[in-house]
Amino acid sequence: MTYDxxxxxxxxxxxxxxxxxxxxxxxxxxxxxxxxxPIHKPVSLAERTxxxxxPGCLSGLxxxxxxxxxxxxxxxxxxxxLVNGVVSFLCDxxxxxxxxxxxxxxASLANALKIDGLLSTTRKRALSSTLAFFAHSAGSFxxxxxxxxx
Numbered sequence: 751m752t753y754d755x756x757x758x759x760x761x762x763x764x765x766x767x768x769x770x771x772x773x774x775x776x777x778x779x780x781x782x783x784x785x786x787x788p789i790h791k792p793v794s795l796a797e798r799t800x801x802x803x804x805p806g807c808l809s810g811l812x813x814x815x816x817x818x819x820x821x822x823x824x825x826x827x828x829x830x831x832l833v834n835g836v837v838s839f840l841c842d843x844x845x846x847x848x849x850x851x852x853x854x855x856x857a858s859l860a861n862a863l864k865i866d867g868l869l870s871t872t873r874k875r876a877l878s879s880t881l882a883f884f885a886h887s888a889g890s891f892x893x894x895x896x897x898x899x900x
Contacts, residue, residue: 763843767863770839776868783835783868789842792834793827804879809833811876815887821845822852822888826880833876836865840877844884852888857881 769786773779793802793812804811809830816823824841828834840860844852860866860881866874 766839766843770863780832780835780868783839784831786835786839788825788838790823790825790838790845792838793825798827804876804883807833807876807879808872809876811837811879813837813880813883815883815891817849817891820848822847822849822884822891824884824887828876830873832869833873836869836873837876837880840865840880840884849888849892852884853892856885 770779770782773782793814797814798812802812802814804813807828809828809832811828811830811833812826814825823845826834826837826841828837843859844855847855860877866877869877
């Protein structure tokens with residue numbers, strides 16, 4: 751599996767990708783995603799409000815975005831171990847980036863890692879919703895010039 755290293759600009763992101771890509775089978779990758787300890791704290795019980803819940807996700811998925819020091823930080827929680835593992839991994843990959851970087855990377859990083867190939871059709875909805883959430887959040891955090899047509 752190949753990916754464009756320009757999609758990653760921080761060593762922690764590279765380490766996560768290297769760990770995932772070192773695994774030979776889809777089953778091994780899924781197990782690793784479900785068992786790894788996320789870098790960022792999950793959405794707390796108190797934060798699991800209807801406003802943060804992803805509509806249409808069968809397994810219950812809550813997403814949160816924050817901007818600190820000009821950097822985006824994402825966190826998640828799902829009642830499904832599989833969805834929780836995949837989405838927490840994505841939160842770790844897309845966190846600690848500027849809003850502009852999140853918008854630039856978009857879904858290309860997740861697509862390059864072929865994460866959707868590990869998921870069933872219904873689980874792919876959680877992946878798609880998460881990536882859309884990252885883009886929407888980063889867009890709302892970004893400088894106004896990012897939104898203006900040239």
